[in-house]
Amino acid sequence: MWCLLAHPAGSQTPLTGGSASATLLAGLFNSYWEDRARLFPLMATAQGDNRYNDRLPNDQTHAFRQQQVRFYRRYLNDLLNIDRARLSTDDKLSYDIFQYEMRSRLEGLRFDTWMMPFAQFYSLPNSLGQLGAGTGAQPFKTVKDYDNWLARVGKFPVWADSAIGNFRQGMKAAVVLPRVLVLKMVPQLQAQVTTDAAKSLFYGPIAHLPASFSEADKTRLTAAYQQAILTEVVPTYRKLADFLQTEYLPQARSSTGLGDVPGGAEMYRYDVRLMTTTDRLPDAIYQTGLAEVKRIRAEMEAVKKQVGFKGSLPGFFSYLGSNPRFMPYKTPDEVLNAFRGIQARTAPNLPKLFGHAPKSPFEIRQTEAFRAATASAEYNRGTPDGTRPGIFYVPILDATKFNVTSGMESLFLHEAIPGHHYQLSLQQENTSLPKFRRFASYPAFSEGWALYCESLGKELGLYTDPYQRIGALGDEMHRALRLVVDVGMHAKGMSREQAIDYMMANEPISEQSATAEIERYLAMPGQALAYKTGQLKIRELRSRYEKQLGKTFSLKAFHDEILAGGSMPLAVLERRMDAWAARQR
Structure with missing residues (x-):
């Protein structure tokens, strides 16, 4: 594989093998990061990239899901066309993490989770409240910042209509949220309903208009924010709340876990893979949980005895x-x-x-x-x-x-x-x-x-x-x-009430x-x-290398090596740390 890189003097030096593969890989990663910011502008805002702060894509549509499929598939194919064998150790690691990410995202898009657009945690309606209050990641420092937010929040009504459409498709397919979660969602949405724009959370940026703004800008923005709140924001939150209360709640399920919806068992196994970055089956994780509860309970009994409590x-x-x-x-x-x-x-x-x-x-x-x-x-x-x-x-x-x-x-x-x-x-x-x-x-x-x-x-x-x-x-x-209650509820028929009792005991x-904890696990399966999965893996690796390396094991070097590569799937971490341990010998 050949690649030409331009040099300052105008000469061109051919790169072969590893150099070409490394150059292609770096280019692919850069172009992915740029395309990702455009596709997911809310993520870009959260990371301090403010180029797309006026955008709010309608991620509730079939077209947007297909766009994601094409996006991840294209980058996976481009990656697989790069010769991994010719890459450096560090680049191989990046290659493996990126491949894992693309395959994982593509797999997730196969499921009907879009029929349950949001719950009471990490939902777009909640996120918009944090952004629009002026205390979150969305900046409100310049006139353009203020106009960016007006443009972004102006797309919320269309998003909400599509979300309601998806909820309705879920109702037809019996892919619906548990009733107990819907009862938490309705008041969250109703809290944003007001007839006085100045009392809205979304009025925060106007209450703190920078003194440097001209009087004309202050007047224009104040009127525009009042109008947006009363004609777009409040009616949209009211519509979502009314829909969930009157139409969706009667068809929400009384059962607890994801395993109770059509295709839910497979959805949950995917959630487990996604969140643990392992191929461990839910039942194996459940058994680990029972063993850990037993071990820690014995340690608690020992402390109780130590302090003399009878x-x-x-x-x-x-x-x-x-x-x-x-x-x-x-x-x-x-x-x-x-x-x-x-x-x-x-x-x-x-x-x-x-x-x-x-x-x-x-x-x-x-x-x-x-x-x-x-x-x-x-x-x-x-x-x-x-x-x-x-x-x-x-x-x-x-x-x-x-x-x-x-x-x-x-x-x-x-x-x-x-x-x-x-x-x-x-x-x-x-x-x-x-x-x-x-x-x-x-x-x-x-x-x-x-x-x-x-x-x-x-x-x-x-x-x-x-x-x-x-x-x-x-x-x-x-x-x-x-480990016990999450798997118990979503895969083993444990009720919400049994899970609450088990935690309290x-x-x-x-x-x-x-109750709040258990309902969080219902909203975010896996x-x-x-x-615990990650902690047990890191503890397992430490014990393995302490045994293998004996006196040459350095806990300081072990910690530095774990942190040096950043966050990664556990299987990739294990391969990386095994290679580190081999070098220590």
Whole structure:
């Protein structure tokens, strides 16, 4: 295979073999990233690419699904025309990840999941609210930014009509959502219905118009936003809510899992493959979950015994949740400072476990009041150039009820350092990776890494207090229970109520929290399996190399190597790490 590259002097140097393959591969990755931004402009906005902020494609149409099929098939075919054998080790890795991604996306487009266009999590109606409020990824700094949003939200009514059409096709085919989810969706949509534009979430950008705008622009934009809210946005949310309430809810299913809809068993097996990046069958994952629940429960019993509590494990959970000694804080600042204290305790030990630290700055913040009631503690990645820090958000509704046994130390290790902050920051700071890898996210890898980091507590100077240890075990138990209830509901006939009861019997969790968790798993089948699956794989690899390499094993080198390549499917990670271990010998 020959390729001509132009050189500055005007001469042309032929490239052969590996050089040509590498050049073709780099060109393919660049062109894919550009085409992907155009096809999925909301993803581009989320990653700070603002070229398509006025676009909102109607992804509910058959034509758009066919466009995706052609898109992924073309890039897969172009990839397969490149000679993998002639590529460098790093390029082979990128080749394999890209091939996995294209095949996986094509497989997903075979299923009738389009007949259930959205649920109460990660839906376009919810995402538009976050973007349009002016506090999300959609920028509102220039007049063009404001006009971009008007153009984007103006396409929402057509999207909604197509979504309703898809819901109706699902009703005919009995591919419908569970009733309990529809009951959560209706109030979410109704919350956006108002007769006063100034009270709408979507009025936020007008309430914060930059002072630098001319009076003419301010007047024009204010009128345009009021009109858009009252004639496009509000009527569309009302139409969706009314449709779900009056037409869809009576035909929503009373059953629980995805296995109860036509073709649902195959859909679920795909979701499991997608979210775990493995070929493990649901039943094998279920058995792993049962074994992990048993193991962690025994460790919890040991801590209960260590602190001298005489009652049952559920009784111990109740004691931890109600004893005032475990709720020492009076103000949100005291809670945040406790997390900063955890960061300070881990800092001296991090260099023992990691050779590379991110350049990106890091902050701990309280979750904003407007979303704290429904938010979990979370990490928001910073920008690769460091202009926006990585932020660990902590929702604090009432500081006096913030419980130290809730797993504060394990939560920090997972969401902040060295969990998501190290993994995501090092990945996007690595400019040697093609962009599709710098910003890739495979939940089994990223959530598996963050959960694995919870197990590093003792090595980082934490978990010296048994009550922090029980919090960490509670966090790990939560992820083990997910393997049982997610597969149980979607593939083994477990009811929603049985799943809630099972969680409450095995971890310190309220009925309200358990219900919210279970309904999340109903809305996103398979997603909850990623955490434990990834953690167990990383732990398995560490144990394997500790045994193989003996005294030559370096935990610091092991961690650096896992993070160096960024997020990837677990099978690709295993091949990469096996090659690393072979080099260490």
